[in-house]
Amino acid sequence: MSTELSKTFDPAEIEQRWYAYWEENGLFRPERPDAEPFTIVNPPPNVTGSLHIGHALDNTLQDVVIRYERLRGKDALWVVGTDHAGIATQMVVERQLEASQDKRTNYSREEFVDKVWQWKEESGGTITRQLRRLGCSMDWSREQFTMDEHFSHAVLKTFVDLHNDGLIYRDKRLVNWDPKLKTAISDLEVETTDVKGGFWHFRYPLADGVTLDDGRDHIIVATTRPETMLADMAVAVHPDDERYKSVVGKHVVLPITGRRVPIVADEHADPELGSGAVKITPGHDFNDFEVGRRAGMKASDMLNMLDGDANVCQTADGLVPEEFLGLHRFRRDGVDGARELVVQRLKEQGYLIPHVTRDKEGNETEHDSEPRTIATPFGDRGGVVIEPWLTDQWYVDAEKLARAPIEAVKDGTIEIVPKAWEKTFFNWMENIQPWCVSRQLWWGHRIPAWYDADGKAYVAMTEEEAQAQAGEGVVLTRDDDVLDTWFSSALWPFATLGWPEKTDLLDKHYPNNLLISGFDILFFWDARMMMQGMHLTGKAPWPRLYLHGLVRAADGAKMSKSKGNVVDPLGLIDQYGADALRFFMSAMESQGRDIKMDERRVEGYRNFATKLWNATRFCQSNGIGASTTIAAPAANQAVNKWIIGEVVETKNALEQAMADLRFDAAANTIYHFVWDRFCDWYIELIKGNFDEETKTVAGWALDQILVMLHPFMPFITEELWSKQGDRPDYPLITAKWPEPQAEVDAAAKVEIDWVIALTSAVRTAKNEIGIAPGAKLVAFCPSPSPLGRKVAEENAPAIERLARLTQIHFAEAPGGAAMQVAAGEDAFIIPLEGVIDIEAEKARLTKAMETSSKEAKSLEGRLGNANFVERANPEAVEKARADFAHHTAEIERLEAALARLG
Structure with missing residues (x-):
């Protein structure tokens, strides 16, 4: 028995009510112990986060998949949780302390970490509440956090195991150092921005009276970072550069420091660029570091001239003049830095070569440097220029771990969708660098390593185990660093299921079935899950990886707060409802292409929901309620056979689209069936003919719509499902996916499609010529086909009601102005004399x-x-x-x- 719907569709009224019902009744993961598993994991959002438009897209697509598989009877598990987000979370808590004139260093490490946990309990659940508003049907009963005790155990075991396997090691190398956050960050967390800067030219005097072939007693070098010359250790020239062959192996004496450094031959030097000679600062430039190593320098011997705040410190050889010590690398707060003082001293000593410009009159002006636009690395969170810095850090041998994932993608064990991303994947993985996994933070998984007085590291799960390795009486000090957040989240597909313990959940749900993520975290997260999953479990974490695009502003620009073009998904939900936003995301997601935000489309899908609401109200008013059968009801009338066939075709097309991960095709398939076939045609065709067969078929067809549309629009479909019949123990979220057990009736399809074609043709022609839609006309068909005659005669009432053709004559038309329309093979002539003013x-x-x-x-x-x-x-x-x-x-x-x- 149906319950009457209200006249208007109000999303806000139904969304909160239905979400609470689903969650409270455990319907996001109903008890299905013997069912085939289907598992996805949510890319864990930062515990500091709030829902942005990218989250809305990512989680909508996941929810469409999980609701679809749940309806198909699977033991569908969507793992949910949040990431402890080391840098982001520490920044949030430190800013809170700063707001009250306090700071982290006023506390012990343990006291500060306690404050972070306190913040997490009080304020860390914002995004999980917002995911509920979007309708995400995650298994909240098993919500995870990357700092949970069992997860932390998995992280530490991974570190220890990789170390024991020789895949984690400590090394002195250059890292991307963020002087604001005072920690190393990964290459992926560096954003390159074009900045206006300068290009300075210096003379470096040749030592020991040596001269170049042209008689010069110096080599000219150019740099965009003059301050780093305080730590120069060589000058490089190309081995084939004839200008410098005679001085390779000789030395220069650096201005300011007086350091004597060699001239080395290395292909890094470009003979076509500037003088062809480049200064080499291996402790502060990634390319120079490699040149230094090729020249035989050990990392331990490379000079470092900056401290963790990017202020000048004394180098190991003690040659930096005292006036430079403590200066910041750049001008800051109106005070000159090391850069400005280096340039000033070189200029005073005659080593700076000025850049000369000429005006239109030929007058020359000297400048210290040549203006240049320089691609400059910034930290994505600290917002300051990154400093390549020589430090001891922990590294993962990513090259070895990458081999198995590379093969898995090549042999099809892992399918990347869209396939176009494979090239990017291979390019990055085949050229992967050691992964620096240590971070100089207090919040996070502390590295399980202890050091003796000589600096030897002992890696173990506990201090007791480390002590046993070191021997009795050896004093140990724990490593202060924590692990990169991505190191722990790389374990997400299996550590959330109980790994390293052998659990039933892990056995059943790992490997997962699918991962959906933005392409922007392909290397941050997806590739690292492949590496860790395949090494630690021997299995790929999932057989398919779907990469979606970005949501951009309406003009195609990337959204950013600075541009003021950020769209708030919660605002869209408030205005149009979660279902409309979800349908927009699904319909616009076309295999990884970026989505242009279009609020009018969101509004259009709200109208779509309203149309379905009104169609259901119409059905209710004519005695059409819930179906009592999964299989299609028996039907004799062509219109009912036709709609059953349309359901069959829609179901098949929808299943194919979901199998292909074509979310746009899936959404548009159900959209056109609901709007065009069911609402616009079927309901119009059956008006005035509500016999028992028609009411039964219409109720069944509407039920199939609600089930097939549910993954995309869960709230309105659940509400309509509940109001169509009394089925409290059979909510739509756990209903059965359509099984019509019927075939498309070809004859009925041809017949009804002919009626639709005739009606559409008449309506279009009226609109083009300016005839009122309701005007009744007479038509002539001189040579009807057998099908045309049969259908026209059997469907005369429907044709009169829909096409407004009061009569069809199978005879020649009278002379005079007329319009012609067609349906199938049949041509119709409709006289216009007296209908409109022809001229x-x-x-x-x-x-x-x-x-x-x-x-x-x-x-x-x-x-x-x-x-x-x-x-x-x-x-x-x-x-x-x-x-x-x-x-x-x-x-x-x-x-x-x-x-x-x-």
């Missing part, structure tokens, strides 16, 4: 066609002008193209309308 209508159409022709010609000229296309802003060009297409289509439409009038 006035011809004049109107002709005038409209002339206007469109004039506009089209003008636009064609603009678009054919290379200057306009290349120089106008992209939005103007795009609008011109759209307008040209519109007017071209209008000309064709108006020509057809005139042709109809004869």
Whole structure:
């Protein structure tokens, strides 16, 4: 028995109520011990996070998949949790302390970590509450956190095992150092930005009276970072550069420090760039570090001239003048830094070569440097320039761990969708660098390593085990660093299921079935899960990886707070409902292509939900309620056979789209079935004929709609399902996926499609010629096909009601103005004498066609002008193209309308 729906669809009223019902009744993971498992894991959002539009896309796609598989009877598990987000979380808590004139260093490490846990308990659940608003059907009963006790155990065991396998080691290398956060960060957390800077040229004097072949007693070097010359250790020239062959192996004496450094031959030096000679600072430049190693320098001997705050410190050889010590690397707060003082001293000593410019009159002006735009690395969180810094850090041998994932993608064990991302994956994985996994933070998984007085490391799960390794009486000190957040989240697909313990959950749900993530974390997270999963478990974490695109602003620009074009998904949910936003995300997601935000489309999908709501109310008002059968009911009438066949075709197309991970195709399939076939045609065709067969078939078809649409629009479908019949023990979220057990009735399909084609043709023709939609007309069909005659006669009431054709004569039409329409093989002539003023209508159409022709010609000229296309802003060009297409289509439409009038 159905319950009457309210007149208006109000998303806010139903969303909170249904979500609470689902969660409280454990329906996100119903008890299905013997069912086939289906498992996905949620990319754990930062515990500091709040829902942004990227989360909305990512989690909508996951929820569509998990609800679909749950409806198909699977033991569907969607693992959910949050990431402790080392840097981000420590920053949040430190900012809170700063706001009250306090700071981290006023506390012990343990006291500060306690404050972070306190913040997490009080404020760390924002995004999980917001995911509920989106309708995400995650298994909240098993919510995880990467600092949970069992997860921390898995992280420490991974570190110890990888160390014992020779895959984690400690090394002195250059890292990306963030002087603001005072920690190493990964290459992936560095954002390169173009910054206006300078290019300085210096003379480095040759030592021991040596001269170049041209008689010069110096080598010219150029740099964008003059301050680093305080730690220069060589000058490099190309081995084939004839200008310098005679001085390779000789030395220069550096200005300011007086350091004597060798001239080395290395292909890093480009003979075509500047003087062809480059200064080498292996302790502060990644390329120079490799040059230094090739020249035989040990990392332990490379000079470091900066401390953790990027202030100048004394180098190991003690040659940095005292006036530089303590200066910041750059000018800051109006105070000159090391850069400015180095340039000043070199200028005073005659070693700076000025950059000379000439004005129009030929007057020369000297400048200290040549202006340059320089690609400069910034930390994505600290927001300051990254300093390549020589430190001791822990590294993972990523090259060895990458081998198994590379093979897995090559042999098809792991499928990347879209396939186009494979090339990027291989390029990164095959050139992967050692992964620096230590971070100089207090919040996170502390590295399980202890050191003796000589600096020897003992890696173990506990201090007792480390002590046993070191021997009795050896004093040990624990490593202060914590692990990179991505090190722990790489264990997410299996540590969340109990690993390293052998649990039933792990046995059943690992490997997972699918991972959905943004392409922007392919290397941050996805590749690292492959590496850790395959090494630690021997199995790929999932057979399929789906990478979606970004959500961009309406104009295609990347969203950013600075541009003011960020869209708040919660605001869209407040305005249009979660179902409309989810459907927009699904319909627009086309195999990894970026999505342009379009609020009008979201509003359109809200209208779609309203249309389904009103169609259900119409059904209720005519005695159409819930179905009592999974299989399609028996049907004799063509219209009912037809809608059953449409359900079968829609189900098959939807399943194929989901198998192919074509979310756009899946959403558009169910959209067009609901709007076009069911609401616009089936309901219109059965009006006035609500016999028992029709009510039974209509109720069944509506139920199939609610089930198939549920993954995309869970709230409205659950509400309509509950109101269509009394089925409290059978909520839609755990209903059965359609099994019509029926075939498409070809004869019924041809018949109803013929009626639809005739109706559509008449309506289009009326609209083109300006005849009122409700005007009743008479049609003539001189040579009907057997099908045309049969269908027209058997469906005369429907044709009169829908096409407004009061009568169809199978005879020749009278002379005079008429319009022609077609349905299948049948041509119909509809006289227009007395219906409209033929000459006035011809004049109107002709005038409209002339206007469109004039506009089209003008636009064609603009678009054919290379200057306009290349120089106008992209939005103007795009609008011109759209307008040209519109007017071209209008000309064709108006020509057809005139042709109809004869």
